[in-house]
């Protein structure tokens with residue numbers, strides 16, 4: 001039995017579906033309760049749990065409320081973050097991830113600085129106000145300087161107009177500060193599961209994958225002055241509704257500025273795939289992800305929330321459904337297409353060719369038809385961050 005199996009073998013009684021907390025109400029009280037909760041200024045953990053397990057009939061009221069809060073606090077614009085997956089080299093071995101170091105089937109790449117900067121030029125010329133440089137996690141001077149050069153190049157191309165988000169894993173405070181000084185504005189570091197037990201079941205139990213190091217890194221990002229983003233996966237094997245409620249409370253307690261969370265999607269070349277029978281059906285994962293977005297919008301009214309690619313991997317309308325549930329950011333992939341098939345964090349990752357005029361127009365049309373406008377040429381920073389800085 002391998003380490004991973006040993007960590008999981010005793011958990012098979014705690015599956016997500018079986019562990020949902022049950023509420024028993026008579027019908028009239030049941031209906032009133034949702035409305036009462038949605039009128040509250042502060043939600044308790046039982047309120048959050050109740051919203052996460054609301055019925056199909058009640059969902060509309062939840063989504064109407066979160067859409068209203070979105071409109072009032074962050075407006076109806078959708079902000080774009082052009083995503084460049086600059087390198088799939090990773091020193092870590094997270095059990096759920098398709099590009100983990102232990103997966104020998106992956107063709108590893110690091111895109112040359114000039115090729116990344118061509119993508120930056122394209123995005124800037126198309127009116128993107130912000131970009132994300134994302135990579136697997138690795139450290140050392142070569143990598144630090146590579147990201148540093150990309151930041152310098154993007155700042156030169158746009159004369160400082162592009163807002164850059166980094167998503168390059170856990171680094172030292174000095175490295176975070178170095179990149180911040182070169183122009184990075186935001187940093188996304190997903191906690192993936194805020195419950196320590198669950199976190200440790202998703203990662204090897206070693207120093208490199210320490211839960212505490214992840215918390216420290218989130219704290220260091222704040223010290224370095226970034227807009228800090230985190231996120232989780234929804235519908236993991238053995239995850240409970242209570243875990244998800246705690247994830248939302250964790251984001252609130254960390255006073256996070258932006259969140260990217262979406263359904264867990266399996267990758268067949270990962271250890272977690274072995275536990276696929278404990279993963280809720282696709283439909284339930286997307287539904288729960290939308291409820292998580294809606295409840296988060298109610299809890300944290302003025303943060304940025306991404307409608308993630310993983311939502312679209314399950315449902316072609318996923319991106320729009322996420323926006324309607326309360327998200328206000330999308331991250332079109334602008335990685336040169338010859339690399340994208342090697343950045344498969346999960347199976348069936350969707351790809352819209354944003355370099356094609358037709359796809360781009362179709363993408364815009366979908367956003368407009370759903371009643372949103374495009375935040376072209378704007379950073380679209382989270383109002384939450386500005387308020388935090390003013391305090």
Ligand code: SF4
Nearest residue numbers: 090092094097100136
């Ligand atoms: S989740 Fe991130 S850190 Fe973990 S293996 Fe994948 S790319 Fe590396």
